[in-house]
Amino acid sequence: MLCEVSQLPNFLEKKVIVRGWVGHKRKSGKIRFMTLRDGSAVVQLVFSADELSDGEWASFSELKQESSVVISGVVRNEPRAPGGVELLVNSLEIVQIPEQHYPVTHKEHGPDFLLTHRHLWIRSRKQAAILRIRHMVSRAIRSFLDEQGFVETSTPILTPNACEGTTDLFTLPYFDLGDVYLSQSGQLYGEALAMALGKVYTFTPAFRAERSKTRKHLTEFWMMEPEMAWYDRDMTLELIESLIKHIVQMCLDRCESDLHVLERDTSALRNILAPFKRMTYKEALSWLNERGRALNFGDNLGAEDEVLIGESHEVPVFITGYPAKNRAFYMKLDDTDPDVVLDMDLIAPEGFGEIVGGSQREEKLDVLKSRLKDHGLPQKPFEWYFDLRRYGSVPHSGFGLGLERTVAWICGAAHIRECIPFPRMLYRIQP
Amino acid sequence: MLCEVSQLPNFLEKKVIVRGWVGHKRKSGKIRFMTLRDGSAVVQLVFSADELSDGEWASFSELKQESSVVISGVVRNEPRAPGGVELLVNSLEIVQIPEQHYPVTHKEHGPDFLLTHRHLWIRSRKQAAILRIRHMVSRAIRSFLDEQGFVETSTPILTPNACEGTTDLFTLPYFDLGDVYLSQSGQLYGEALAMALGKVYTFTPAFRAERSKTRKHLTEFWMMEPEMAWYDRDMTLELIESLIKHIVQMCLDRCESDLHVLERDTSALRNILAPFKRMTYKEALSWLNERGRALNFGDNLGAEDEVLIGESHEVPVFITGYPAKNRAFYMKLDDTDPDVVLDMDLIAPEGFGEIVGGSQREEKLDVLKSRLKDHGLPQKPFEWYFDLRRYGSVPHSGFGLGLERTVAWICGAAHIRECIPFPRMLYRIQP
Numbered sequence: 120m121l122c123e124v125s126q127l128p129n130f131l132e133k134k135v136i137v138r139g140w141v142g143h144k145r146k147s148g149k150i151r152f153m154t155l156r157d158g159s160a161v162v163q164l165v166f167s168a169d170e171l172s173d174g175e176w177a178s179f180s181e182l183k184q185e186s187s188v189v190i191s192g193v194v195r196n197e198p199r200a201p202g203g204v205e206l207l208v209n210s211l212e213i214v215q216i217p218e219q220h221y222p223v224t225h226k227e228h229g230p231d232f233l234l235t236h237r238h239l240w241i242r243s244r245k246q247a248a249i250l251r252i253r254h255m256v257s258r259a260i261r262s263f264l265d266e267q268g269f270v271e272t273s274t275p276i277l278t279p280n281a282c283e284g285t286t287d288l289f290t291l292p293y294f295d296l297g298d299v300y301l302s303q304s305g306q307l308y309g310e311a312l313a314m315a316l317g318k319v320y321t322f323t324p325a326f327r328a329e330r331s332k333t334r335k336h337l338t339e340f341w342m343m344e345p346e347m348a349w350y351d352r353d354m355t356l357e358l359i360e361s362l363i364k365h366i367v368q369m370c371l372d373r374c375e376s377d378l379h380v381l382e383r384d385t386s387a388l389r390n391i392l393a394p395f396k397r398m399t400y401k402e403a404l405s406w407l408n409e410r411g412r413a414l415n416f417g418d419n420l421g422a423e424d425e426v427l428i429g430e431s432h433e434v435p436v437f438i439t440g441y442p443a444k445n446r447a448f449y450m451k452l453d454d455t456d457p458d459v460v461l462d463m464d465l466i467a468p469e470g471f472g473e474i475v476g477g478s479q480r481e482e483k484l485d486v487l488k489s490r491l492k493d494h495g496l497p498q499k500p501f502e503w504y505f506d507l508r509r510y511g512s513v514p515h516s517g518f519g520l521g522l523e524r525t526v527a528w529i530c531g532a533a534h535i536r537e538c539i540p541f542p543r544m545l546y547r548i549q550p
Numbered sequence: 551m552l553c554e555v556s557q558l559p560n561f562l563e564k565k566v567i568v569r570g571w572v573g574h575k576r577k578s579g580k581i582r583f584m585t586l587r588d589g590s591a592v593v594q595l596v597f598s599a600d601e602l603s604d605g606e607w608a609s610f611s612e613l614k615q616e617s618s619v620v621i622s623g624v625v626r627n628e629p630r631a632p633g634g635v636e637l638l639v640n641s642l643e644i645v646q647i648p649e650q651h652y653p654v655t656h657k658e659h660g661p662d663f664l665l666t667h668r669h670l671w672i673r674s675r676k677q678a679a680i681l682r683i684r685h686m687v688s689r690a691i692r693s694f695l696d697e698q699g700f701v702e703t704s705t706p707i708l709t710p711n712a713c714e715g716t717t718d719l720f721t722l723p724y725f726d727l728g729d730v731y732l733s734q735s736g737q738l739y740g741e742a743l744a745m746a747l748g749k750v751y752t753f754t755p756a757f758r759a760e761r762s763k764t765r766k767h768l769t770e771f772w773m774m775e776p777e778m779a780w781y782d783r784d785m786t787l788e789l790i791e792s793l794i795k796h797i798v799q800m801c802l803d804r805c806e807s808d809l810h811v812l813e814r815d816t817s818a819l820r821n822i823l824a825p826f827k828r829m830t831y832k833e834a835l836s837w838l839n840e841r842g843r844a845l846n847f848g849d850n851l852g853a854e855d856e857v858l859i860g861e862s863h864e865v866p867v868f869i870t871g872y873p874a875k876n877r878a879f880y881m882k883l884d885d886t887d888p889d890v891v892l893d894m895d896l897i898a899p900e901g902f903g904e905i906v907g908g909s910q911r912e913e914k915l916d917v918l919k920s921r922l923k924d925h926g927l928p929q930k931p932f933e934w935y936f937d938l939r940r941y942g943s944v945p946h947s948g949f950g951l952g953l954e955r956t957v958a959w960i961c962g963a964a965h966i967r968e969c970i971p972f973p974r975m976l977y978r979i980q981p
């Protein structure tokens with residue numbers, strides 16, 4: 120029976136066929152061992168001269184790393200092996216033995232070498248584990264939102280206006296219509312869709328042409344952006360908290376072995392199932408001031424501040440009520456304190472930084488227009504957006520969750536570039 | 551109890567609160583009727599003077615189309631009303647009445663007017679139904695593939711090489727690294743991911759800078775691309791057929807009322823649950839020749855030919871074995887007839903054209919290189935791709951499914967531009 124490696128524990132004492140790629144070989148007396156990966160997991164194979172033809176036994180020594188093979192064998196319990204089982208091989212069919220030695224070995228390679236060989240590096244155990252967890256994070260997001268009646272939809276990547284300046288935007292010519300830009304966020308379109316469909320979300324690539332070279336920057340990344348008619352800020356905080364818990368719970372439940380491969384401290388992930396910490400921006404300032412950071416009202420919290428806050432809490436921390444002047448024009452002013460907005464950032468624990476940002480949106484047209492003016496932005500490109508406030512405006516909120524940042528936190532990955540298959544960075548567009 | 555309109559049939563005789571936007575009003579004697587949409591569905595509201603305060607009764611007459619309101623009322627069975635229920639209103643709270651009349655009315659509007667008002671047009675009944683079905687198509691795809699152990703992953707939008715010429719590519723400068731291109735397909739990257747993860751799929755925007763202006767062209771569209779290690783062409787045909795049936799079945803099961811709104815002939819959709827028709831390219835030529843189309847071996851089938859084939863069959867039609875010289879270099883040659891490749895196109899019934907295209911991939915490096923040469927393409931940009939054949943090459947296959955084309959077929963929509971929230975076309979980048 121043809122079987123995926125991840126399913127082998129369900130086939131104890133059964134004869135199965137697995138197909139995949141050769142990992143490491145070793146011998147111990149008259150027994151030969153080899154690891155095999157098939158993309159779903161890794162299993163230890165055991166070769167004994169008694170079980171194989173002479174030809175097959177001889178073939179074993181020819182196998183190089185990443186040779187492709189088809190194996191049949193019997194699944195045996197083996198608590199010491201990865202996955203808790205091993206395969207006693209009955210037959211070995213070689214599909215291809217590479218002519219050259221595989222370039223990505225167990226040696227320490229530099230990041231540039233690994234990124235240049237990213238198409239092969241993704242085969243390695245930890246990288247594949249991260250990519251499977253990335254899928255689980257997406258699945259968890261979709262199952263959670265679909266279950267609650269959200270409609271997944273999409274917003275355009277090619278956008279006509281550089282509404283908030285062109286500094287961080289990729290620009291390209293579009294036929295005879297002049298320059299267009301690659302979207303940084305689908306939010307404004309998401310608001311239009313929420314007025315049409317109620318509760319929506321998008322899950323799309325986003326682009327930021329920032330000349331930054333940090334371990335948290337990608338120029339192309341994936342963002343999930345829900346937008347909900349009738350939601351106020353507090354309902355949105357509740358939604359985000361439930362969503363994040365659902366994501367973590369699904370990863371804990373279904374990616375145990377991948378988290379193990381990554382040597383992730385899962386107790387840190389389990390901690391976040393407790394209620395999240397909430398602080399206002401003003402409380403965060405005091406908290407940071409007490410810890411020696413010289414910040415005043417109106418200052419932005421920097422990456423270092425977010426790391427300090429995150430490292431000091433076992434649960435994610437919501438920060439709400441940033442100064443209105445620092446925040447986007449569409450964020451709703453807080454009626455009880457019009458210097459601040461009804462927003463939220465969510466800071467991951469353990470210093471992984473911000474993973475969610477959002478707000479209640481301003482639903483009053485006159486306030487929206489005056490906020491736009493305060494920000495020095497032109498009105499004309501927003502005329503269509505104003506229509507959402509002209510025709511049946513309702514309270515509504517939304518947020519964006521950065522997929523790779525969330526994956527980096529859940530995986531405990533130091534670099535966000537390992538959390539996307541083919542990272543795009545300031546100096547990296549290959550392969 | 552707060553309730554979504556689509557859920558009202560589950561709350562017969564119960565008192566509920568619904569929130570949404572006003573549709574059309576009419577009166578009949580001492581009773582007033584109004585439709586209300588909330589994004590999930592539309593319901594008929596019944597206002598009776600006995601049930602409301604004088605103020606509320608007076609408010610009714612002030613309501614304009616797309617006013618936002620909160621309503622409480624009792625759900626009653628009403629087979630003649632949309633959705634089979636109506637709401638007898640107890641209270642009416644007005645959130646906003648537009649100052650101006652809503653521009654998108656029941657009148658016939660021209661396509662340019664509707665596309666310019668796309669942010670509002672999506673609120674109309676049919677457009678919202680299409681977008682909900684679009685979500686269901688995506689959900690069906692993901693549930694089918696996730697269930698079978700596929701890993702959803704992503705391939706880059708920003709790509710470094712214009713491997714097959716720059717004619718139909720959007721081009722943009724990338725920092726100091728020269729020009730890059732917006733991806734038309736993630737396939738080559740998908741192959742690398744299949745060698746790492748076994749069975750993968752991507753679901754991303756794709757871009758085609760074609761100067762075409764037909765009802766089937768978008769410059770930005772969504773494409774779903776699975777890639778499977780160890781799959782040959784025949785396994786891939788089986789997979790596609792099962793997938794398409796699953797999509798249609800889920801839409802029939804869960805989008806009945808939306809398909810009804812679209813006046814979709816669902817018997818045509820039910821027909822496709824029978825086995826799909828398979829013809830080789832050569833058989834398709836004979837079939838077309840018999841119907842008066844003058845085509846010879848080596849000619850491409852045009853959109854008209856695909857429409858003719860699709861209109862003549864009640865089930866989708868696979869066409870396999872196109873001439874090798876017309877097809878991409880990575881498609882595997884058919885050992886039994888090296889003039890043709892192991893590919894497949896799937897033509898939707900009823901003249902909706904091609905919705906899937908794919909092939910088994912050439913796994914032999916020497917054949918791949920010679921095919922590349924035949925196509926007049928340079929080798930250097932493909933060096934990383936060749937590595938997939940150097941290190942553990944295995945038979946593998948994949949395909950691409952165009953989301954909007956599939957949605958157009960399922961919805962019976964004449965124009966693909968209605969199957970994406972904000973269409974991008976040769977002359978359309980707004981809103």
